[in-house]
Amino acid sequence: MNLQNYLRLWSFFAGHKKWIVLSILLSLVLTIMTLVIPTLSANLINEGINKGDTSAIFHYGEQMLIAAIIGCLAFVANTAIAVWAGEYAAHHLRVAEYAKIQTLSHGNIDRFRSSDLLIRLTTDVLTVKNATIQLVLTFPIVPFFLLGTIVLISINMPSILPITFGVLVALALLLLAYLVIVQPKYITKDKRIDEVNHTLREALAGIRVVKAFVRQAHEKEKFGSVAENLRTAATVPQYMLAYITPANTLILYLGITAIYFIGGSQAIAGSGMNIGDVTAAAQYLIFILVPVYLLSIILPLASSADASLVRIFEVLDAVPEIRPPEKPVAVDVGKAQGRVVFDHVSFGYRTADGTAAKPVLSDISFIAEPGQTVGILGATGSGKSTLVSLIPRFYDVTQGRVTIDGVDVRQISLTDLRSIVSICQQEPVLFSGTLRDTVTYGMPGMTDDRMHVIARAADADSFVMNIPDQYDSYVARRGENFSGGQRQRLAIARALARNPKVLILDDSTSACDVVTEAAIQDAIGGLMEKTTRIIIAQRISSVITADRILIMEKGRIIASGNHAELLKTCPEYQEIYSSQLGSVPAAGGAAA
Amino acid sequence: MTDKQGAVRRLIRYLTRYSGKFWAATFLMALFAVFQAILPLIMGTATNDIVAGNMEGLERSVLLLLFFSILMFITGMLGQRIFAAVSQQALCDLRTELFDHMQSLSLNFFDRQPIGQLMSRVTSDIDVIDQFFSNAFQNVMQAVVSIVVITAFMLWLSVRLTILVYAVLVALSIFIWVVSRISKPAFSVLQEHISTLNGYAEEHIEGQKVVLAFMQEGRSVEEFSKVSRDAARAGGKASFTALITLPISITSTNLQSVLLLGIGGVIVVMGRFDLGLLVSFLGLSRGITGPLSHVFMSYSMLMNAIAGAGRVFAILDETPVVADRPGASAMPKVRGDVIFDHVDFAYIPGRTVLLDNSFHAAPGQVFGLCGPTGAGKSTIINILTRYYDIQSGSIAIDGTKIDSVQQDTLRIQIAQVLQEPFLFSDTIMENLRYARAEATDEECIAAAKQAGADGFIMAQPQGYQTFLADGGAGSLSQGQRQMLTIARAMVANPRLLILDEATSNVDTRTEKLIQAGLLQLQQGKTSFIIAHRLATIRHADTILVINKGQIIERGSHAQLMEKQGFYHSMYMSQFRGKLAGITKAA
Ligand SMILES: Nc1ncnc2c1ncn2[C@@H]1O[C@H](COP(=O)(O)OP(=O)(O)OP(=O)(O)O)[C@@H](O)[C@H]1O
Numbered sequence A: 001m002n003l004q005n006y007l008r009l010w011s012f013f014a015g016h017k018k019w020i021v022l023s024i025l026l027s028l029v030l031t032i033m034t035l036v037i038p039t040l041s042a043n044l045i046n047e048g049i050n051k052g053d054t055s056a057i058f059h060y061g062e063q064m065l066i067a068a069i070i071g072c073l074a075f076v077a078n079t080a081i082a083v084w085a086g087e088y089a090a091h092h093l094r095v096a097e098y099a100k101i102q103t104l105s106h107g108n109i110d111r112f113r114s115s116d117l118l119i120r121l122t123t124d125v126l127t128v129k130n131a132t133i134q135l136v137l138t139f140p141i142v143p144f145f146l147l148g149t150i151v152l153i154s155i156n157m158p159s160i161l162p163i164t165f166g167v168l169v170a171l172a173l174l175l176l177a178y179l180v181i182v183q184p185k186y187i188t189k190d191k192r193i194d195e196v197n198h199t200l201r202e203a204l205a206g207i208r209v210v211k212a213f214v215r216q217a218h219e220k221e222k223f224g225s226v227a228e229n230l231r232t233a234a235t236v237p238q239y240m241l242a243y244i245t246p247a248n249t250l251i252l253y254l255g256i257t258a259i260y261f262i263g264g265s266q267a268i269a270g271s272g273m274n275i276g277d278v279t280a281a282a283q284y285l286i287f288i289l290v291p292v293y294l295l296s297i298i299l300p301l302a303s304s305a306d307a308s309l310v311r312i313f314e315v316l317d318a319v320p321e322i323r324p325p326e327k328p329v330a331v332d333v334g335k336a337q338g339r340v341v342f343d344h345v346s347f348g349y350r351t352a353d354g355t356a357a358k359p360v361l362s363d364i365s366f367i368a369e370p371g372q373t374v375g376i377l378g379a380t381g382s383g384k385s386t387l388v389s390l391i392p393r394f395y396d397v398t399q400g401r402v403t404i405d406g407v408d409v410r411q412i413s414l415t416d417l418r419s420i421v422s423i424c425q426q427e428p429v430l431f432s433g434t435l436r437d438t439v440t441y442g443m444p445g446m447t448d449d450r451m452h453v454i455a456r457a458a459d460a461d462s463f464v465m466n467i468p469d470q471y472d473s474y475v476a477r478r479g480e481n482f483s484g485g486q487r488q489r490l491a492i493a494r495a496l497a498r499n500p501k502v503l504i505l506d507d508s509t510s511a512c513d514v515v516t517e518a519a520i521q522d523a524i525g526g527l528m529e530k531t532t533r534i535i536i537a538q539r540i541s542s543v544i545t546a547d548r549i550l551i552m553e554k555g556r557i558i559a560s561g562n563h564a565e566l567l568k569t570c571p572e573y574q575e576i577y578s579s580q581l582g583s584v585p586a587a588g589g590a591a592a
Numbered sequence B: 001m002t003d004k005q006g007a008v009r010r011l012i013r014y015l016t017r018y019s020g021k022f023w024a025a026t027f028l029m030a031l032f033a034v035f036q037a038i039l040p041l042i043m044g045t046a047t048n049d050i051v052a053g054n055m056e057g058l059e060r061s062v063l064l065l066l067f068f069s070i071l072m073f074i075t076g077m078l079g080q081r082i083f084a085a086v087s088q089q090a091l092c093d094l095r096t097e098l099f100d101h102m103q104s105l106s107l108n109f110f111d112r113q114p115i116g117q118l119m120s121r122v123t124s125d126i127d128v129i130d131q132f133f134s135n136a137f138q139n140v141m142q143a144v145v146s147i148v149v150i151t152a153f154m155l156w157l158s159v160r161l162t163i164l165v166y167a168v169l170v171a172l173s174i175f176i177w178v179v180s181r182i183s184k185p186a187f188s189v190l191q192e193h194i195s196t197l198n199g200y201a202e203e204h205i206e207g208q209k210v211v212l213a214f215m216q217e218g219r220s221v222e223e224f225s226k227v228s229r230d231a232a233r234a235g236g237k238a239s240f241t242a243l244i245t246l247p248i249s250i251t252s253t254n255l256q257s258v259l260l261l262g263i264g265g266v267i268v269v270m271g272r273f274d275l276g277l278l279v280s281f282l283g284l285s286r287g288i289t290g291p292l293s294h295v296f297m298s299y300s301m302l303m304n305a306i307a308g309a310g311r312v313f314a315i316l317d318e319t320p321v322v323a324d325r326p327g328a329s330a331m332p333k334v335r336g337d338v339i340f341d342h343v344d345f346a347y348i349p350g351r352t353v354l355l356d357n358s359f360h361a362a363p364g365q366v367f368g369l370c371g372p373t374g375a376g377k378s379t380i381i382n383i384l385t386r387y388y389d390i391q392s393g394s395i396a397i398d399g400t401k402i403d404s405v406q407q408d409t410l411r412i413q414i415a416q417v418l419q420e421p422f423l424f425s426d427t428i429m430e431n432l433r434y435a436r437a438e439a440t441d442e443e444c445i446a447a448a449k450q451a452g453a454d455g456f457i458m459a460q461p462q463g464y465q466t467f468l469a470d471g472g473a474g475s476l477s478q479g480q481r482q483m484l485t486i487a488r489a490m491v492a493n494p495r496l497l498i499l500d501e502a503t504s505n506v507d508t509r510t511e512k513l514i515q516a517g518l519l520q521l522q523q524g525k526t527s528f529i530i531a532h533r534l535a536t537i538r539h540a541d542t543i544l545v546i547n548k549g550q551i552i553e554r555g556s557h558a559q560l561m562e563k564q565g566f567y568h569s570m571y572m573s574q575f576r577g578k579l580a581g582i583t584k585a586a
């Protein structure tokens, strides 16, 4: 375990540390009250009942009552503080982590993996919360109680000190065994739980594929085996605990037996202890068990929380791959032209260990003028999506530079840059919510009129208006209750809503029919005349009217020009053309 | 209430399945509780021996103490071990049963239920059942045994003092009961907030790249912060009400001592009974209050478990909407004669998606489907593979109605490439083999080559053994993922082939490569190909043009072009404006 992590957690309580101090004081009060009650009850018996003194009975009864109530209040108040501290820590860690994740770049996310980030944000925070509650609630009690009991014994009954220490050592050894042997088994169990969750998630997310290939039996077997592993992993620590919990009680009773035997013999012989001492000594031994028992609850929690804190702080300490410029060049977003220039750009994704991998783009140069449409065609995996992701700086170039209106994108503040550039990504991820939320995602508070205009341009308005609830209809997670083409059109509308200076559509109409696609393109042209448009596509028809078409292969631009030019000069383009639209028209015809 | 009892009984049945072990564990744990209750009684007799100066008696008592402590250890250890084994086995059974059942449910079940929610059935709901099994169940059992043993002993000692103890106990119980009632709703509220929180986090971390692109980080953090704060508030309430039971039970024990000593002490002073008896009762009554407060603490756990079990059983009781008829036979080997006869279909009753569709595909034919988005093309595939049952009309393959055979035997003969390319987080090789478990590595590689995917697969760090984290979302291009799903379908070697926009993200030149492979695969098999890129289906024997849920045109490419109808205008629009003229001239 690493104290550093807890110190850092402690720093989250800045400004609220007084509550923790108060909690420690309350623990002290609680300990004193708990220890004082048996003494009072002994007095009640000895001085009240034994001597037949009713007023003494009431006197000590009253004191016991007061002590019990003060102890109860202190305990309840401390519980409130502990719960508050746990939730406070959870909330602040969670929000800090989430905020951090939202600033991370694509490269960071690729390496962290979103599924793993999710665990760090939920399960790990929960572990820290539970540990915090228990730590605040019981940790201060342990030393107080231990000290208090030992002091009491030393004052009242020094003769049982050796037995006390014997019991204490035995219990401590047992606790140590627990921490060393049992605790790691719980970590294994947590891993098995993660496996079960992972298998489950995959099988549910891919249920269509499972059914399509009739692999239920396979999934069943897979789940059966991870569930079986979990069963074993969960049973092992319980088997061990089955020794430890009764062993605690056994040790305690052995101590008590010893006291009865030794103390009892003394009492009968009339030397050393008397009967009152023997019963009191038994009570003290039970008290000794309390701090050990508490530790056996706290320490395992604390050590798993430590592991969780490490994982949480890893996220908090991650450095976004994309650094905002230190001295951003002032750009007037409203007046930006949107002239995009790639100047000898090369790029390669970094591998999981952070080292640079082989280049995906090499030596890319082109210019997209304001108001122009640039089409990008190219083989699967040739780097089209990669290329456009460099414009809004999802990744940074490894060589060369990308400029907008002559300014390197690395020198424009990210807010300005991403207000200028709007991208409709290849895989349209829609969030759950209403259709209105979906379309206006980037521009909350947009007027309905504007929304209709935008949706019409993306050809989404017509089908939306045909649904009973129209823009108030519910969109399920990832938009699963809409057809592929409908999802794409919603995603386009979402991108248009930002009214960008540079609009990027990454294969955004692949699931739309040609008529729809043509309508969308024309509408966008009308709506955003001055916007630079970069359109990635697989269909000739998507780029046929573009001012310039780039043909990509293996990370390079192998040809560029407009449709007519390419048809004349570029064999690859001719091939694509003929395979999609039939034989290439004669050279003369194309020029017409 | 009967509902809750039903849930509890059904839960217990998962334990009693292993009846030998279960009863053995129960017996041992009952013995354990008996010994635990007896030990303070022996301490009492030891005290009496000391008071009486009976050394022999003390020695006997001490030996008994030793003996019973060891017995308690042995029975406790064995009982807990066996019970742990039984309860973990029961949980494992419940998990796998739930999983198997979910898999058997039809797609419309998954349309309704977000994955996150289904996940929490198998995870957090089973967790609360686990807590109930491993804590609450044992606590309650031990408490019952202790209370019975101790009460019997108390009655034997003094009926009147027993009544006094019980009067105090009843008062305290009412108090604890009230508190535990208040705490109940806090947990279900918390459960709701937690699933909202997890849902939000999951969606927005998965879609983080979109959040970033649209610069909604600030808003998203704000929204998350709100959700998180709500969860923290609800969590605070729930934890507080759960934890408060501890101080209350301790205070109850203390209050009980005060009352017993106060009232009892006065009675002793009045000379009604002696001090030794009172002190013994003081110890005994603690032996009851302790376990009793455990029971009350278990109460909220029990409530959680019941709620969780209720949700789990609700899924287990769900019947698949698309079910095999009793005694349905296996689908004979498919030749590929597909007949749609006046088929109507709606996902949601009343909102018709397909209306009165009929067509006939002869074995070996290639059918192309095209039409505007949302027309119902994917839906036709969904009902042909019987993911959903149709409302009226009939679908027959080789003259056998598809709803009269076992669905699995039908689907296993159909290879599909779905519109959404889904890959598992596994190696590329295992993803390919997914289509057919017994396919060899060589067959998978051959299929990948046929699908034109070999090239980029070999360029991956570990070739075919490369692990696709998050289903390849972070490391493959969209088209590459589609190609893997095509290769996967090729591994299947089916009787019927369905491609739903399988090459929409693939460039034409790669597509040509794939199509050469597909052509081989299609030999003699009926295929359905959906595509917006009309070139993909130009060579189909028959093209069905679908609009607004109806087949509005059918025929070969040439026939449809000649007809100058919907298809023709779709086709021509590919050339867009000025260029349309050129091609006509050509
Ligand atoms: N699971 C579902 N639940 C409810 N409605 C659905 C579901 N799936 C699709 N729909 C609706 O059914 C209609 C037909 O959808 P379908 O997916 O068949 O269209 P499609 O022709 O495949 O379109 P695309 O070319 O865009 O993929 C659409 O209006 C769609 O919104």
Ligand SMILES: Nc1ncnc2c1ncn2[C@@H]1O[C@H](COP(=O)(O)OP(=O)(O)OP(=O)(O)O)[C@@H](O)[C@H]1O
Binding pocket: A110, A349, A360, A378, A379, A380, A381, A382, A383, A384, A385, A386, A387, A426, B456, B474, B475, B476, B477, B478, B479, B480, B505, B506, B507
């Ligand atoms: N996040 C990533 N990490 C590592 N490699 C990646 C990542 N994304 C893509 N690649 C690889 O980079 C290459 C280019 O991918 P990119 O997505 O740019 O292709 P594309 O031209 O858009 O293809 P498609 O037409 O299929 O969408 C591919 O070989 C792909 O495997």
Ligand SMILES: [Mg+2]
Binding pocket: A384, A385, A386, A426, A506, A507, B477, B478, B479
């Ligand atoms: Mg791409």
Ligand SMILES: [Mg+2]
Binding pocket: A483, A484, A485, B377, B378, B379, B419, B500
């Ligand atoms: Mg579809």
